[in-house]
Amino acid sequence: MAEQDYDFDLFTIGAGSGGVRASRVAAAHGARVAVAEEYRVGGTCVIRGCVPKKMLVYGAHFAEDLEDAAGFGWTIAGKSFDWIKLRDHVQADVTRLEGLYGQTLSNHNVTVFTERATITGDHQITLASGRVVTAKTILIATGARPHIPEFPGHEHVITSNEAFHLDSLPRRILIAGGGYIANEFAGIFNQFGSKVTIANRSDTILRGYDEAVRDRLLQIAMVKGIEFLFRAQFEYVEKQDDRSLRVKLTGQDERVFDCVMVATGRVPNIEGLGLETVGVELGERAQIKVDAFSKTNIDYIYAVGDVTDRVQLTPVAIREGQAFADSVFGKGAPYAVDHSCVPSAVFSHPPIAAVGMTESEARNQLGSVRVYQADFRPMKHVVAGRSERALYKMIVDAANDRVVGIHMIGPDAPEIMQAAAIAVKAGLTKADFDATCAIHPTMAEELVLFK
Structure with missing residues (x-):
């Protein structure tokens, strides 16, 4: 089929973070793009994942903040919590964000089909409504879903x-x-x-x-x-x-x-996509197998995000979508996403943040390492009368002084880690951290005061 005979240059199945980024960037490069989404634009992260969850985390933190306020001289009488009020506020903001994602696609002239799409032939997609369209390139960005074990009940x-x-x-x-x-x-x-x-x-x-x-x-x-x-x-x-x-x-x-x-755990959403129709290869965990450039074994079909089960994190899916669109539709040289040294966080109470190797990984891979640790009680906890302690840990390659891992648990750890992750990704040394003046009094200063 001649290129001009295709209905679209790119057809994306799934309008989550990776699919939306890939679609709008491809459109910005001049491609004719369509997206099919059977549920809600925004995907897991925006609709039922990290964004609404973080809002609940913020709401939950007030339980301890209201208690701690007494140590700082505040008296708060008659405090109560209304779950329905928080739930509905969160869902209202999810709807707002969904609209923004849809607006982004519209502003880039991306055609959006709010229905299921299935690959039914070579370069061919059939929508739930029965409409059949063709595309030069197909991108699968259908994400993953929670795994429910099989047991009675x-x-x-x-x-x-x-x-x-x-x-x-x-x-x-x-x-x-x-x-x-x-x-x-x-x-x-x-x-x-x-x-x-x-x-x-x-x-x-x-x-x-x-x-x-x-x-x-x-x-x-x-x-x-x-x-x-x-x-x-x-x-x-x-x-x-x-x-x-x-x-x-x-x-x-x-x-x-x-x-x-x-x-x-979470499992890739690959059912009903018609992958078997064209022979897209799956891995042992039912993930779509792709190369470094997110291409499947079928030359014109690509996949990004959780459906590939590489690194199941929203920022990674976004980077994969960007790299795909730039590489396939841009004018520059193709490039791949580096999946090493990806920072992550657990928004627990207190939160955890990490980048690079753990101590055991470093010892296994590098042999000789130096480990620095700060175990301290945050100033806010001291005044509040809370005994909870923070823990920061730095892993250093003894052979070249390079910082290969940082691990933290304590208030605002993810916010602090974002900047620290740049240093680890860049291969900076312990001496570079030591040469940086501390900001005092902060918890983050512990990163440049390790002894």
């Missing part, structure tokens, strides 16, 4: 998707999982007054984060009243007449909860 559980829409706060909630989603929602519900229990099938939370940091979170969370059950998997969940849930976990007696949430 699994239909009674919720995921993070539904957590944003609860009609009331559960008095007792069980959260299954040990990753960032489980620990973030545990902190949120705990601060809102729920009795929170985390059940994890292994004996480790936040696998992949530095051991000292995740151990500190476990200690602090337990002090805050969050209960942890390790090596516990579902045997069954039964709904009672009063709508409560009777739960049996391996190695545990039956327990009753008002809500059970599973946060046991």
Whole structure:
């Protein structure tokens, strides 16, 4: 088919962060672009992920802030919390952001189809309405969804998707999982007054984060009243007449909860896309396999974001979408996204932030390393009478003094880490940190005061 015979130069399936970025950048390069989205423009992050979750995190922090205010001389009488008010405010802002994402596509003359799209032939896409269109290039950016394990009664559980829409706060909630989603929602519900229990099938939370940091979170969370059950998997969940849930976990007696949430990983959304029609290759986790330039084994089909299961983070999907659009439709040389040294955060209570190698990774890969650590009580906590301590950790390659990892848990750790991540990515040395004057008094100054 001649190029001018295609309906579009690019057809993107999925209007999440990666798909929207790729589409608008491709359009800015002069491509004729269409996007199909069957749910809501914005994807997981904007609609039911990191953005509304961070708003809940902010709301939850006020529980401790109001307590701590007394140490600073404030008397706050009659305080109360209205879950419905917060929930509805958050959803209103999600709707606002959805409109902005749609406006961005419209401003770049991207055609938006608010329906499901399936690949039905070579360069061919069929919409749910029955319309058939063609495209020179197809991009799949359908993201991922929460994984729900199979066990008797699994239909009674919720995921993070539904957590944003609860009609009331559960008095007792069980959260299954040990990753960032489980620990973030545990902190949120705990601060809102729920009795929170985390059940994890292994004996480790936040696998992949530095051991000292995740151990500190476990200690602090337990002090805050969050209960942890390790090596516990579902045997069954039964709904009672009063709508409560009777739960049996391996190695545990039956327990009753008002809500059970599973946060046991996410799986790529590849069903019903018609990938088998054209022979797109999948990996062992049902992810779409791509090369460094996000191209599949089919020359004109690409994929970015969580559906590729490379690094399931919104900023990574955005970078992949940008690189794809620039490389395929821009005038410059093609380039790939560097997936190494990606900073990340867990918006737990308190939050965690990390970049680069953990101590164990560095010792395994580099051999000789130097480890610097600051274990301190933030000034705000001292005045408030709170015993909670922050922990900062720096990992240095002993062979060349290069900082290869920074790991933090404490107030505002993610905000501090963004700048520190630049230094680690740039390959700066411990001497470069030492040569930088501290900003005093701050928590961040600990990064340039390690001894």
